[in-house]
Amino acid sequence: xxxxxxxxxxxxxxxxxxxxxxxxxxxxxxxxxxxxxxxxxxxxxxxxxxxxxxxxxxxxxxxxxxxxxxxxxxxxxxxxxxxxxxxxxxxxxxxxxxxxxxxxxxxxxxxxxxxxxxxxxxxxxxxxxxxxxxxxxxxxxxxxxxxxxxxxxxxxxxxxxxxxxxxxxxxxxxxxxxxxxxxxxxxxxxxxxxxxxxxxxxxxxxxxxxxxxxxxxxxxxxxxxxxxxxxxxxxxxxxxxxxxxxxxxxxxxxxxxxxxxxx
Numbered sequence: 459x460x461x462x463x464x465x466x467x468x469x470x471x472x473x474x475x476x477x478x479x480x481x482x483x484x485x486x487x488x489x490x491x492x493x494x495x496x497x498x499x500x501x502x503x504x505x506x507x508x509x510x511x512x513x514x515x516x517x518x519x520x521x522x523x524x525x526x527x528x529x530x531x532x533x534x535x536x537x538x539x540x541x542x543x544x545x546x547x548x549x550x551x552x553x554x555x556x557x558x559x560x561x562x563x564x565x566x567x568x569x570x571x572x573x574x575x576x577x578x579x580x581x582x583x584x585x586x587x588x589x590x591x592x593x594x595x596x597x598x599x600x601x602x603x604x605x606x607x608x609x610x611x612x613x614x615x616x617x618x619x620x621x622x623x624x625x626x627x628x629x630x631x632x633x634x635x636x637x638x639x640x641x642x643x644x645x646x647x648x649x650x651x652x653x654x655x656x657x658x659x660x661x662x663x664x665x666x667x668x669x670x671x672x673x674x675x676x677x678x679x680x681x682x683x684x685x686x687x688x689x690x691x692x693x694x695x696x697x698x699x700x701x702x703x704x705x706x707x708x709x710x711x712x713x714x715x716x717x718x719x720x721x
Contacts, residue, residue, distance in 0.1 A: 460535065460613045461489050461492075462511060462523075462524050462613060462645060464484050464487070464511075464521075465520050465521045465523070466483055466519065467484040467507065468483065469481040469506050469510060469517055470518045470519075480503040480670065480671060481510070481517075482672055483672055484673055488646075490525075490645055492646070492661055493639055494646070494647050494660055494664060495647075495648045495662075495663045495664070496649045496663075496664045497649075497653060497663060497702060498665060498667065498709065499709050501668070502668050502669055503666065503670070503671030504671065506671070508649055510529070511529065511536070511613075511647065524613055525612060534562060534609060534611065536611055536613045537614045538606065539614065539616045540602070540619065541617055544605075547590050547591060548589075549589075550586065550589055551582060551585050552586040552587065555573040555601065555604045556569045556570070556608075557605065558606070559572060573604075574586065576604040576605070576608035579642075580607070580638065581600060582600050582601065582604065595623055596623050599619055599631065607638070611644065612644060613644065614639075614646045617649045618651065620650075620655070621650075628652070629655075629687050636659050636685070653703060654690055658689070661679055662677065662679060663702060665677070665705045665706060665709075674705060675705045677698060681695065
């Protein structure tokens with residue numbers, strides 16, 4: 459089972475101005491098949507922490523385990539969906555989704571079967587032969603998600619994948635991601651700036667402090683498993699939103715004051 463365990467994780471970078479501690483003392487657990495969102499002020503180390511879990515950045519202290527194995531580098535069992543449009547413009551949707559499978563050495567028949575399955579899973583059936591220039595931004599993000607899902611990773615890490623999209627599209631795609639998660643039983647860690655998005659998608663929300671990034675609040679999202687956007691008007695949703703916003707507002711102001719003082 460692909461649970462994520464973070465044990466006293468620290469990440470520091472050397473800069474011309476000295477050592478900067480981006481992440482400090484993070485000890486948390488994402489249970490197998492769980493969905494956790496991570497929110498925090500800009501520059502707090504959310505993406506850095508995700509990169510460490512993905513094996514793309516080395517922690518300078520502590521340890522990350524995924525599925526009981528220490529993370530020392532990229533692993534096919536850990537899929538990552540980034541914010542940026544990562545589709546290859548000269549490839550069709552089908553060939554974009556096949557790309558990761560080709561790199562992984564899957565035979566052609568297996569590539570086609572799994573790519574078509576993933577394309578249908580993300581709601582792009584009928585667009586397999588389309589090129590990215592023919593798709594909306596939301597559809598291109600679906601292609602990126604399909605490419606990750608085609609590898610069938612036990613863990614999916616998402617770094618603000620919908621940040622460049624309009625609010626309506628974000629809500630729609632968020633509902634799709636939650637639906638896919640419920641069917642696939644993968645473990646998901648989702649980074650976002652959007653509190654409502656975090657609550658709508660997740661079973662739990664972690665709030666991260668300004669640098670050095672630490673987890674300062676862990677909120678269980680006690681809402682029905684089946685959710686739609688209308689739930690944002692409920693009392694329970696607003697209570698969760700207010701709690702997260704209070705923690706986030708204080709840290710955002712602290713970050714602003716620190717940046718202003720350094721200017």
